Amino acid sequence: MGKVGFSRRTVIERGLLMVPALAFLPSIAKAAGACADPTDSLRASLHYTEMGPDAKMVCAGCGFFEADDDKSCGNCKIFNGPANAKGHCDSWAAKG
Numbered sequence: 001m002g003k004v005g006f007s008r009r010t011v012i013e014r015g016l017l018m019v020p021a022l023a024f025l026p027s028i029a030k031a032a033g034a035c036a037d038p039t040d041s042l043r044a045s046l047h048y049t050e051m052g053p054d055a056k057m058v059c060a061g062c063g064f065f066e067a068d069d070d071k072s073c074g075n076c077k078i079f080n081g082p083a084n085a086k087g088h089c090d091s092w093a094a095k096g
Contacts, residue, residue, distance in 0.1 A: 051088075063096055065083060
């Protein structure tokens with residue numbers, strides 16, 4: 001039976017090819033209409049999504065969200081940056 005698998009060299013070479021591709025991920029997301037960088041670790045830890053599963057619990061109705069001139073994107077005080085008005089994360093709290 002022959003040897004199956006990749007050599008260490010092949011794994012390293014292919015890994016190095018992925019680094020430049022990952023650098024373009026945020027710009028690809030913006031081009032697709034995303035408001036925020038999906039690779040941000042804080043957003044990931046709070047399970048942020050650009051489209052909330054419950055229309056009653058979206059960023060536009062959250063106390064941490066500030067609307068911007070652009071109706072689809074605004075600013076989140078928790079992330080200290082952009083968020084989609086239709087998005088959602090675990091820190092969602094109704095506007096008081």
